[in-house]
Amino acid sequence: MRKHTRAALLCVAAGMATALTLTACAAGKGGGASSDAAAAPGKDDKLTLTVWSNYSDREYEEVTKALKTFNKKFPNIEIKHEGSQDDDKITAGIRSGNTPDVALSFTTDNIGQFCSSGAFQPLKAYIERDKVDLNQISPAVREYTEYKGNRCAMPMLTDVYAMYYNKDMMSAAGVTAPPKTLDELFEAAKKLTKKAPNGDIEVAGYLPTMGFYxxxxTILAPSFGAEWEKDGKSALASSPGFTEMMTFQKKLVDFYGFDALERFRAGLGQEYSADHAFHQGKIAIMMDGEYRTAFLKAQAPQIKFGTAPFPTWKPADYGTAFTTGTIMGIPKGAKNPGAAWELIKHLSFDTDTIVDLSNAIKNVPSTKAAMESPKLEVDEQFKTFIDLAKSDKLKGNPVxxxxxxxxxxxxxxxxSYTSGKVPxxxxxxxxxxxxxDDQIAKSGK
Amino acid sequence: MTATLTKPPVDVTADPEQPARKRDVGGFLNWVATHAIGLALGLMFATPVVFVFLTAVMSDDQAFTADLWPREWHWENFVEVFDKAPLLQYLVNSLTYSLLATAGMLISSIPAAYALAKLQWRGRNLAFLLVIGAMMLPPQVVAVPLYDTWSSLGLTGTLWPLIVPYFLFDAFSIFLLRQFMLTIPQSYVDAARVDGCSEFQALVRIIVPMAKPGIAATALFCFLFTWNDYFGPLLYTGEVKDQWTLSLALATFKGMHIVQWNSSMAVTFLTMIPAVVLFVFAQKSFVKGITFTGVKG
Amino acid sequence: MTATLGARPAPGRGRARARHRLTVLGFMAPAIIGFVLFFGYPLVATVVFSFTKYDLINAPEFNGLDNYAYMFKDPLLTKAIANTLWFVVVLTIARTVFALGVASVIARLKSGVGLIRTLCYLPSLAPPVAATLVFFMVLRPNGGPVDNLLGVFGIDSPLWFSDPAWAKPGITAIMLWISGDLMIIILAAILDVPQEQYEAAELDGAGPIRRWWHVTLPTISPVLLFGIVNSVILALQLFTQAVVAGSAGSGAADATGSTKYLGFPDNSTLTFPVYLYTQGFRYFDMGYAAAMATVLFVISFAVTIVLVQRMRKNSTAEEGGPGA
Known part of the structure; x- marks a missing residue:
């Protein structure tokens, strides 16, 4: 009897071992996890570089155009750009060895995983070999493309977040200048809010609901001087900024009344449609990225809007902003890492390419040179974002x-705090x- | 489930008190009530689909706003989506995927369902439970080892990883077909056996014709599930545009900070047309199958 | 399962028995191969992963029961389990009853059957993401058609996908709206009930309701069992509709169902599979996700066994036939 059980256990163990070896094989496949830089291709080398991104339609065409400018340097390298590839797809591809040479990701949320797992190859050796000047890129953007000193990605374009305000509504409500402090923001929000006789909100001066739009x-943190971590530990409770963020949110929610605010918000249109509440004149002040300037002009030309840095808790912080953006990396197992690096370098630093792409899809360039370029189309509203991006007060994603x-x-x-559930x-x-902290400890990284 | 061979006469407690006249008047009222409910249900179900259509013909600025009736009718949206995405190519791929998968499902699942419903063998109950169990692993997790396997076979970038499994095992279809076959009285199968039919002949000559509505329904679901499958094709063919299916065309209309709702809904509407046509035809085969078995009863 | 007697070969007839076994094996062969490849292997892999730390990129590292231990200090897991249990109970009952009800009405229609059947089935033909989004628009408070309709009666529309108390009922409404597949299955089964059984019942003087209860229901009970088990599985695996409803509720709907904020509002749409996906693919902890999957599998499989056994007992008792 005992013997039988043992034999059965052994069988199971053997099965598990086989399965593990199988996955380990799959994971280990494909070369190029080394920290050495692969040689750049020769001027006339013939090869194909595959690029995966999550762009589609018009943006896809524009990015493809930008990728093709690489052919000025390497005329015989063919570039295959596959759009609509999300991070899940990139991960599946890398795991199984079915990888592109360059992967573009929309989100900076996953950079910690990409760098620490080796999903994206370390770029340090390339940067040192080619003596790349990283100071061209603002510190916040540098931060969100590396993890614990391991740079595994480069930025393509960036998004910068600031305050949008409806000029007509401001002057009608007697708010003469865009608010610069949280107190001013609160006062402006009160004045700009319109309620119906039955208490329904018709226009919200500033909509505070967290998670909406x-x-x-992350986007609000810089304005409150909120710090995410201290000595490698999550430090929300000890950061006065987060306490202030919650208190301020609650103060606003209480001003509207939680139920009234929820009823108002539930009727607002989708962020990625012409029905966005700011387009419809239902909110007067909001936080949003620079790309909104283009959408507002195209979809809601009747809205006269201005942009300014978002008000801050401490006056000294004024001019800070959150930044994120598209990142590029060389996935583990890429077939042409040397050439992939050249392409990434080109897209990160070639001023004309960056400026053209930035003009085409209305994002903020990621290098100082490109931001200074006279060819960059900067109107009054977009200028706020460029100025913020040039300053060193930007803050990136906590990686x-x-x-x-x-x-x-x-x-x-x-x-739950603003709804009054947390005493x-x-x-x-x-x-x-x-x-x-538990979640990070569980990840073991 | 059923004990069809020895099924006693259905236990109906008779109510002899009920006068016949009352039933006629009641019958008419009943007719009106049922049809009114039926019509109301039909309209209720149709409403959201009407909105798919209305959104498809709106301008980009109006789509997905609170304004639900098109201010202008942009019929050209249906044409423009063909410029934005090679929909005909996608259509061919969708048909390949759905038709092959459905054919494969029928080949593999009908015999298995028959064995589970009408044959007696040791381990059958366990096998049936395992079929149900197979549907209970979350697909998000199953995809991880399977993707790696297909990738090591070099078959990612094609639709084969999605099609091949249907030729072997589709738990949903086996389960559904088995349940339909259980509603066929065992006496028919036994009669066939007495006449000297092999199990295969009994299956082909007796069960398949009698289970036609069930088979048609199962085939329809298989077709429609694969037709609307989004995550499967995205995972396996995402990086090879030539292999994309119609359901993936939706990804074409979503950018970093923008969604073209009218185009999305136009494609959704176009994708639904073949499915609707198929359904209208398939439902005839339900009816035919039904009358066939009904008369024979 | 069934009490079929005819097919069992008498003992002693060895050759016939061997042939019978071969027949069964022949019929089941593709299924057995497919089962091992597409279910057995992923199941083993999942269980193995559940004892490892696995970030989806590097080879899994054995970490014993760590993943299972973490479940006890994971506040979101409790929430996800509660949400999924809610759906298993409410959605299973609502969907089966609703589909049976609609199918019974359609089965009684004399004219316009084809049209109404098609209309009822139409929503299940729509791609799930699009169907959910459109339904979201129809339910939209503040100007949506349902809101306007309720307004006529002076009722304030619920906030649906913005209100934690209404998000799950809202998703249930979507699921009912696209339950045309189950409706059609049940309808096919109802129409398949041999006519003479009704005639016999009618001769005995049974009215329509009695006939439905005593003839229709028992005869279609295998299909109803399918409906229940299928609804349980649907509830256990509820993913796309929850993700899309959550993203639309947080104002960030897109056409393919990706989202910034899973579980909106207040994690009321964070179902077990959504959270499992979040852990595995957003937080890159496939080991933990696999442990969750294993637990889900074990529990739901156990529940199914109980459910199937109980259904069998009930139907056997009702029909008065011998048990399996």
Whole structure:
């Protein structure tokens, strides 16, 4: 009897070992996890570079055009650009050895995973070999393309977030200048809000609901001087900025009344449609990225809007902003890492290419040279974002190995705190800290 | 489930008190009530689909706003989507995927369902439970080892990883077909056996014709599931545009910070047309199958 | 399962028995191969992963029961389990009853059957993401058609996908709206009930409701069992509709169902599979996701066994036939 059980156990163990070896094989396939730089291709080398991105339609065409400018340097390299590839797809491809030479990702949430797992190859050796001047890129953007000193990605274009305000509504409500502090923002929001006799909100001066539109804790954090971590630990509870963020949100929600605000918000249009509440004149002030300037002009020409840095808690912080953007990396197992690096370098630093692409899809360029370029189309509203991007006050995504788990944790907490479900703010934040730390500890990175 | 061979006469408690006249008047009212409910249901079900259509003909600025009736009718949206994406190529791929998968499913699942429904063998109950169990692993997790396997076979970038499994095992279809076959009285099969039919002949001559509505329904679901499958084709053919299916065309209309809702809905509407046509035809075969078995009863 | 007697060869007839076995094997062969490849292998892999730390890129590293231990300090997991249990109970009952009801009405229609049948089935033909989005627009408070309709009666529309209390009922409504597949299956089964059984019942003086209860229901019970098990599985695996409803609720809907904020509002749409996906593909912890999948599988498989056994007992008792 005993013998039988043991034999059965051994069988199971053998099965498990086989399965593990299988996956290990799949994972280990494809070369190029070494830290050495692969040689650049010769001027006339013939090869094909595959690029995966998540662009589609018009943006896809524009990015393809930008990729093709690489042929000025290497005329015989053919570039195959495959759009509509999300991060899940990139991960599946890398794991199984079915990889592109260059992968573009829309989100900076996953950079910690990409760098620490080796999904994207380390670029240090290339940067040192080619003596690339990283100072061309602003510090915040440099931060969100590396993890714990391991640079595994380069930025393509960036998004910068700032305040949008409806000029007509401001002057009608007697708000003469865009608010610069949180107190001014609160006062302006009160004046700009219109309520119907039955208490329904018709226009919200500023919509605070966390998780809705661009109201994400990462995007708001710089304006509150909120710090995500300290000594490698989640530090929300000990950061006065986060306490202030929650308090400010709650103050606003209480001003509207939670139920009234929810009813108002539930009727607002989708962020990625012409029905966006700002387009419809239903909110007067909001936080959003630079790309909104183009959409507003195309979809809501009747809205006269201005842009300015988002108000800050501490006056000294004024002029800060959140930045994120598209990142590029060489996936583990890429067939032509040397040539892939040349392409990435080209897209990261070739001023004309960056400026043309930036003009075409209305994102902020990622290098100082491109931002200074006279060819860059900068109108009054877009200028705010360029100025913010030029300053050294930008803040990037807090990079963790757990994707956006920490951002979700804070968003969830903000929602329950503003709805009045959390009696003790400090204790609540401590609990969020603990959850984030647990999650990071679980990842083992 | 059923004990069809020895099924006693259905236990109907008779109610002899009910006068016949009352039933006629009641019958008419019943007719009106049922048809009114039927019509209301039909309209309720159709409404959201009407909105798919209305959104498809809106301008980009109006689509997906609170304004639900098109201010202008942009019929050209249906034409423009063909310029934005090679829809005909996608159509061919979608048909390849759905038709082959459905054919494969029928070949593999009908015999298995028959064995589970009408043959007696040791381990059958366990096998049936395993079929159900096979549907209970979350597909998100199953995809991880399977993708790696297909990739090591060099078959990613094609539709084969999606089609081949249907030729072997589709738990949903086996389960559904088995349940339909259970509703066929065992006496028919036994009669066939007495006449000297082999099990295969009994299956082909007796069960398949009698289970036609069930088979048609199962085939329809298989076709429609694969037709609307989004994550499968995205995972396996995402990087090879030539292999894309119609369902993936939706990805064409989504950018980094923008969604073209009217084009998305136009493609959705166009994608639905072949499915609707198929359904209208398939439903005839339900009816035919039904009358066939009904008369024979 | 069934009490079929005819096919069992009498003992002692060895050759016939061997042939019978071969027949069964022949019929089941593709299924057995497919089962091993597309279910057995992923299942083993999932269980193995569940004892490892696996970031989807590097080879899994054995970490014992760590993943299972973490479940006890994961606040979101509790939420996800509660949400999925909600759907298993409510959605299973609602969907089966609703589909049976609609099918029964359609089965009684004399004219316009084809049209109404098609209309009812139409929504299930729509791609799931698009169907969910359109439904979202139809339910939209503040100007949506349902809101306007309720307004006529002076009722304030619920906030649906913005209100944690209404998001799950909203998703259930979507699922009912696209339950045309189950409706058609049940309809086919109802129409398949041999006419003479009704005639016999009618002779005994049974009215329509009695006939439905005593003839239709018992005869289609295998298909109803399918409906229930299928709905349970659907509820357990509810993913696309939850993700899309959540993203549309947070104002960030897109045409393919990707989202920034899973679980909106207040994690009320964070179903077990959504959270499993989040852990595996957003937080890159496939080991933990695999542990979740294993637990889900074990529990749901156990529930199914109980359900199937109980259904069998019930139907056997009702029909008065011998048990399996």
């Amino acid at each position: 661009a109201n994400r804790p 963790t190995p757990i994707g956006d788990a920490h951002i979700k944790a804070v968003t969830d907490f903000a929602v 003790d703010l400090a204790a609540g934040l401590k609990e969020v800290d603990k959850n984030i």
